[in-house]
Amino acid sequence: MKLFMQTAPFTVKKLRGLVYSDPVLKEVHKKYPFKITPHLAQIMESLDDPIGKQFIPSELELAEDGGMEDPLGEEHLSPVPHLVHRYPDRVLWLVTSRCAARCRFCTRKRLWKHRIVVTEENIVAVKDYIKTHPEVRDVLISGGDPLLLDEETLKRIIYALRSIDHVAILRIGTRLPISDPEQVTPSKIALLASHQPIYVNIHINHPQELSTPTKQILEAMASAGIPLGSQTVLLKGINDNDETLRELFLLLLKHRVRPYYLLQMDLMKGTTHFRTSISRGLEILQALRHRLSGLGIPHFVIDLPGGGGKIPLVPSAIVAVKEKEIIMKNRLGKLSAYPLEPGEKDKILKLLTHA
Ligand SMILES: *Cc1c(COP(=O)(O)O)cnc(C)c1O
Ligand code: SF4
Numbered sequence: 525m526k527l528f529m530q531t532a533p534f535t536v537k538k539l540r541g542l543v544y545s546d547p548v549l550k551e552v553h554k555k556y557p558f559k560i561t562p563h564l565a566q567i568m569e570s571l572d573d574p575i576g577k578q579f580i581p582s583e584l585e586l587a588e589d590g591g592m593e594d595p596l597g598e599e600h601l602s603p604v605p606h607l608v609h610r611y612p613d614r615v616l617w618l619v620t621s622r623c624a625a626r627c628r629f630c631t632r633k634r635l636w637k638h639r640i641v642v643t644e645e646n647i648v649a650v651k652d653y654i655k656t657h658p659e660v661r662d663v664l665i666s667g668g669d670p671l672l673l674d675e676e677t678l679k680r681i682i683y684a685l686r687s688i689d690h691v692a693i694l695r696i697g698t699r700l701p702i703s704d705p706e707q708v709t710p711s712k713i714a715l716l717a718s719h720q721p722i723y724v725n726i727h728i729n730h731p732q733e734l735s736t737p738t739k740q741i742l743e744a745m746a747s748a749g750i751p752l753g754s755q756t757v758l759l760k761g762i763n764d765n766d767e768t769l770r771e772l773f774l775l776l777l778k779h780r781v782r783p784y785y786l787l788q789m790d791l792m793k794g795t796t797h798f799r800t801s802i803s804r805g806l807e808i809l810q811a812l813r814h815r816l817s818g819l820g821i822p823h824f825v826i827d828l829p830g831g832g833g834k835i836p837l838v839p840s841a842i843v844a845v846k847e848k849e850i851i852m853k854n855r856l857g858k859l860s861a862y863p864l865e866p867g868e869k870d871k872i873l874k875l876l877t878h879a
Contacts, residue, residue: 534565542571543581552581556633556794559626561704567735574730574762578627584797585628591793593634597831604653606640610833613661617650619681620668624704629759629798631790631827632668640668642677651684658690666697675712682719694719697755699727701745705737710744717748725753725784730763731771739779746780753784756822757798758808764800766811773812773820783822788837791829802826802837810839814855845872 530542543549543558552558560579568575598608598616608616621632621640630636654660663685670678685691696716701708716722724745728734746752754776756763763769773783786809789799809824823836844851847869849861864872 530571532569534568536560536562536565539565539580548583548586549581552583552585556581556585556628556636557626559623561625563704563706563735563737564625564702567732569732574732577762578629578729578759579625581628582797585794587794587796589794589796591791591796592829593793595631595790595792595829596827597829601831604649605646606642607650607653609657609660610831612659614664615654615660615662616664616666617681618667619665619670619677620673622667622672623669624672624700624707627699627757629757629789629792629795631792633792633794635668642673642681644680647680647684651688654685654688654691660691662693662695663691664695664697669698669700669703670696671698671700671708671712675709675715678712679715682715682722686719692721694722695725696722697725697727701726701738701741702728702733705735705741708741708745713744713748713750716745716750720749721751723751723753725755726781727757728754728772728776728781729756729759730768731775734772734775734779742779742781752779752781754781754822755785755787756783757787757789758800758805758824759789759798760800762798764804764808766808766815769808770812770816770820773816773822777820783820785834786822786824788824788826790827806837806839809837813839840876842876845869845876 539560540558543553558581564575564579570576571580601608601610603609606618608618610616618635618640619642621635621638626636654663665681682694685694716724742752756769756772758764763772769786776783786805788802788805789795805824809821812821824838825834825836827834841852841854842850843853843859847864849863850872851859851861853859
């Protein structure tokens with residue numbers, strides 16, 4: 525296809541021209557708008573490199589693949605507009621539907637067109653709701669990309685949450701340090717730094733996303749005392765091998781970002797071409813265990829369809845559970861036993877398998 529013979533350097537204008545001049549991609553764009561930043565265009569080396577694959581529309585997005593519009597059932601778990609309360613102790617607040625660039629595999633594609641803007645009214649409603657729920661300790665601010673909000677709005681959100689005594693922890697999920705590092709301004713960093721603890725979780729999927737300006741932003745945030753974590757979506761043909769992920773997680777550790785989640789793709793409509801099998805994820809995790817310190821290994825999680833929550837999956841080292849001992853196999857294939865207390869066997873089997 526002519527499109528993929530295009531070579532770097534790219535600009536947003538050139539990429540738009542390419543997408544809009546292709547009749548099929550133009551259809552895709554009408555349904556799920558194409559959006560990319562000058563920074564991402566600049567670090568893209570070809571249209572099907574790890575950056576291009578994540579941001580350039582594909583005709584495969586139009587496939588009727590049996591996927592769902594709201595795979596996590598978030599709309600049903602919303603007591604107040606834009607607030608998702610799925611676990612007792614934490615809530616998720618979607619404060620904007622905007623992102624600097626649009627990932628083609630996005631779980632919240634359904635929100636791309638219906639704009640979420642936090643109004644004063646919404647801030648008050650969320651604050652009142654959390655105030656009457658003292659069990660909520662942790663507020664996850666997400667979207668869209670919260671760091672894309674203007675500083676004034678961001679400040680109002682943080683102040684509102686910090687006025688609630690029982691909310692101990694704030695978290696922000698963002699991709700802006702990758703997609704548009706310039707917009708993570710020193711004053712936004714200072715704002716986050718002065719209301720700690722605010723954990724910033726960065727969505728990053730490939731080592732190529734760690735450009736020099738991105739590394740500088742991570743450095744600035746870490747030096748300001750902001751704890752950094754990451755979440756990575758396991759993506760077919762982009763990062764679904766242990767070599768790429770090992771490099772990514774090592775680089776993240778080097779830049780003081782602790783890998784937190786490796787996410788199995790949700791069953792979102794029109795994203796099947798990005799989805800890997802669960803067994804692939806487990807194989808990768810197994811391989812990483814051998815070659816990367818525990819500090820660099822994220823939880824591999826599936827967000828259950830329909831709002832069941834996140835479930836971590838771990839390759840098992842258990843070979844057998846006996847009356848008096850449990851048998852495990854190490855990475856070299858060597859078997860070892862660890863003694864069990866009397867009557868423990870059934871309890872362990874239940875915890876491990878629910879059988
Ligand atoms: C992921 C998620 C959270 C946060 O979960 P952790 O596993 O604690 O990171 C909270 N609420 C919702 C709805 C979520 O999807
Ligand atoms: S950064 Fe997140 S919310 Fe924004 S388009 Fe990408 S996956 Fe979707």
